[in-house]
Amino acid sequence: MSIDHDPSGHETTGWAMLDDGLLHQLLAEFSTFGGLPNGGVHRLTASAEDGAARDHLRVWLLGEGAEVRVDRAGNMFGLFDLAGPGAPIVMCGSHLDTQPNGGKLDGALGVAAACCTARSLLFLKRDGHAFEVNFCVVNWTNEEGARFRPSLLGSGSYVGAIALDAALAAADDDGVTAGEALAAIGYLGQDEPPPLPAAYLELHVEQDVRLEENGAQIGIVVRNWGAAKLDVVFTGEQTHTGPGSMARRRDALLGAAHAVTAIRALADRWPGALHTSVARMLLSPNSPNTVAARVEMSVEIRSADDAILSAAHEAANVLLQEAAEAAGIACAIASETRRGIRMLPGEIADLTRTCAREAGYVTMDVDTVAGHDALSFLGRCPTGLIFVPSVDGIAHNPREETAAADLAAGLDTLIRAAFALCSGDRKA
């Protein structure tokens, strides 16, 4: 079977393999749940908005004939019967949760594209194509790690990297646990999830400028950067900001501020090879005239080089203690996680690259610096992660955008890869 393709991104064959009209429709529909006047989306994990978006997905999946399961981590699976019971599964999806004041594509694109893929495969089945593998659309809980930490909570739980109890006990900044929040929106499921798939595919926005700067439409993700993530607590002592000598103060915010600048400077020791950040900080009591007694903050360190990541992680621990000492306060590491640097399986990268090139798209092999649900599957099953360009590299921002032609190219590539995998043909 071959699929012709014209430069407009629309199919020229008689059968509607690529339905980017449906993609735009689903994206527009999802963006109404938590939609903001600025064009962005604010849909935190297990919020009312997330519940409404999940309901919309569930209704859509049921309408297309899927069997819908919700597991105990709130992950949603839409199982489509292409090859009959007992056949292996290709799983495809992403996440419907967003960052606070986030974009409409991050996560939702992967879920919507998986839905479009399901419809295309069903069309081909009805058209007489004999599939050997079933297809499953998935929406993972709390990929972002914005409301609950760690990120990749749902996919990590599914593959066994995160214990279910720990996942459900993760608490937001108001002390509400993921389990409580999922129950409140009716998505603390009881269903057995499908078994590990034969392959996992995900389409995502790049969130960087490399594809755009290199004129590529499709990014084939071949490696993920490693990351060290630290939750740090600085402890000083409440006192009035007015009376009392400066020397007597034990200011938790001062220690935290020293740490923020030191963690930023750390990145300059390995220019371009190390990304660092502090982006979350909770102050207590956070009153203008009471010296902060406690500051909790989240530190991230990322690199594609394991030696650099290890050295930087070690240096960060020293810098955090030095920052605390400079303010005369204490610093404790409340939690520390490390994600290793790994290559994505060559066979699936080869498949997606071939599919994209057959359709006439310019591809580029890229790293993913950010975490994505697909990374939960590395070492567990063949895994493919496909990027489409982000306009100006804008990410985690209401202005996040991808050109319509690039969205179509991404969907086209995803459908072609899923078609090949579900047909038992890996093109490798």
Next chain:
Amino acid sequence: MSIDHDPSGHETTGWAMLDDGLLHQLLAEFSTFGGLPNGGVHRLTASAEDGAARDHLRVWLLGEGAEVRVDRAGNMFGLFDLAGPGAPIVMCGSHLDTQPNGGKLDGALGVAAACCTARSLLFLKRDGHAFEVNFCVVNWTNEEGARFRPSLLGSGSYVGAIALDAALAAADDDGVTAGEALAAIGYLGQDEPPPLPAAYLELHVEQDVRLEENGAQIGIVVRNWGAAKLDVVFTGEQTHTGPGSMARRRDALLGAAHAVTAIRALADRWPGALHTSVARMLLSPNSPNTVAARVEMSVEIRSADDAILSAAHEAANVLLQEAAEAAGIACAIASETRRGIRMLPGEIADLTRTCAREAGYVTMDVDTVAGHDALSFLGRCPTGLIFVPSVDGIAHNPREETAAADLAAGLDTLIRAAFALCSGDRKA
């Protein structure tokens, strides 16, 4: 009239001029509203806890025969008739709002001591003493400035330093205005407040170590430090903390962190003569993996030297801009207030010093670095501010404490001064 006093802090004369049992009772009762297991009190302005504490005060005042008025800023006045209608008033009080996780004495002491004073004066009236001046207990709204800014909202509004509309429109960090919050607890009053008093008296904890270090029981406040308070907004751009070069980032938290360390270092240019702090910071979106787009923070600068305060205020504005530039972001001053350095009126300081010494207490003339409601009256009527020692100088902290003998000495001094003023005798 003379009042004997023994070292235990209890009166030895036949009539109960000093009732420190009532003081401890009232303090214990007030501390139940917002009381914390750690011994502190969390009673933010116009919270439910504040409403309950106000109710308790109102009932007590009514029970003692006061006319209770609540003005449109929520200030509570308990008017005691000592000298008949039309006589001038001595006003005495402080505030029942606290810092988050604050102490049980800051503010509550001044209100409770004013209540004790009222009862003592009423006792003397019934005992036949002829007063020339009436007495008024007052509880000012939002002295702390913790929930709503600026601080001294109620007393500032009463004296006309803050427009009532602006006071009621002040919003907390959730966007709730002071007017809405007061209405919700039933304390957005409609009463006409009493006219400017003939004198204003306030008893407060020192919140510093000077009295303790100098073995003094009573601080006679003779000067207030000036203060510049700035609300600053740093504006960067949301983006993912992972992908994207470090150079492209415009991190509002990085700029804010530079500012925190620079504002702290500023104090070292004038060691001991300049106090600086940043203690409140709001991040947006405050997610671990999205670079902060906006950080709002509150900066305070205090000095007893006007030249230093002016130079430091000017330098702070430069430092804030430099901090923003170092992070490639913008910095705007959202609001800027300046409280001048002023001397407290010598006649009332002389009166309170004389009263304290007559009773055998060691006094010490001190500055107030912190703002207090009494400062709203400077230049408007004779004003006295009396300090009692804070154990270890601990303030804005659940561990805030004052020795019982010092509390009794403070109350004794306050009653003696109020008695003299209400008798038309200033002892000057």
